[in-house]
Amino acid sequence: MASKLVAGKGFIEVRRAVLRPERRAAYLMAHANAAPLLSRARPGLLASLVAELGADANEVISLHAHASYDERDAREAAARADAEFGAALGELSTGALHAERSEAFVEALECVAAAGADARGAAAFAPRADRRGAVYEWREYQLVLGYNPIPKLREAFVAGLPSKVAVDVEQRAELAFMGWTDVGGLNRFVELWRYASIQEAMRAREAARASAEWRGTIGTVAPMVQSFSTAFYRPAVHSPWQ
Incomplete structure (x- = not known):
């Protein structure tokens, strides 16, 4: 059966952010207000999901689709070079993030x-x-x-x-x-x-x-x-x- 297994050619990056409880609502509202800017800087964004039950109550996970690790590198470089996005990201994250990590999944x-x-x-x-x-x-x-x-x-x-x-x-x-x-x-x-x-x-x-x-x-x-x-x-x- 192994010949029937088909891996995705790219990968899905899953980012997990644990927010400080007192900053959770403000963090989410700021991201909602900055949605057009985020979509420009994070073109692979598929979803941003907020914990409801069974996970850390202050966790937010986001899924990003990339065609390759080279594409991810290029996107990250472009995001870092985007001064407007950098300023917004700093404003969005300051004092809100308790922890953050990222992983890659093959489909x-x-x-x-x-x-x-x-x-x-x-x-x-x-x-x-x-x-x-x-x-x-x-x-x-x-x-x-x-x-x-x-x-x-x-x-x-x-x-x-x-x-x-x-x-x-x-x-x-x-x-x-x-x-x-x-x-x-x-x-x-x-x-x-x-x-x-x-x-x-x-x-x-x-x-x-x-x-x-x-x-x-x-x-x-x-x-x-x-x-x-x-x-x-x-x-x-x-x-x-x-």
């Missing part, structure tokens, strides 16, 4: 296709317009060390995802992104799904448990998983994905 496009989503990946994701105010669920698997766990998980997901999607007859779930770490804490695999609400996500979970094929997939994957976590986020006002 598992064969899994995206198996879930019935756009096989071009996250950059092509188009959230349903009738679900304004939706939530995003970040699902993360920490796998054991070694070269094989990630490919094995991807193969298992390719086999099981069609059945998981099929039992979601109400089409509650929208897959936005799926991939594994290339830079950062390695052997981590993540899914990002969009739902109308957290309750709808729970209903989708219940439906998935009715699929014998999906339960078999989880049974295959579980021995390789050291830990598993989920968290829900809501789009910030300035987020392209809503």
Whole structure:
């Protein structure tokens, strides 16, 4: 099955900022007001998501699509040379950031296709317009060390995802992104799904448990998983994905 695995040609950079509680609201409002400037300086920005449940309450994550590491370098250089953006960034961040980190994820496009989503990946994701105010669920698997766990998980997901999607007859779930770490804490695999609400996500979970094929997939994957976590986020006002 390995020949069917298709990695994205670029990568998704995920930036995590933990804000100081007293500056959280001002930070988000300032970003909303500076949205046009941010979109110019961060052309790969896909989403900016604010923690709702299951994560640090003051965390904001942003997803950025890059065609290559060279493109990221060029974009970062251009952003640093943009005096207007630099001034705005300093004003936005001063006193607000408690911590910040960045990681790179390669997209598992064969899994995206198996879930019935756009096989071009996250950059092509188009959230349903009738679900304004939706939530995003970040699902993360920490796998054991070694070269094989990630490919094995991807193969298992390719086999099981069609059945998981099929039992979601109400089409509650929208897959936005799926991939594994290339830079950062390695052997981590993540899914990002969009739902109308957290309750709808729970209903989708219940439906998935009715699929014998999906339960078999989880049974295959579980021995390789050291830990598993989920968290829900809501789009910030300035987020392209809503």
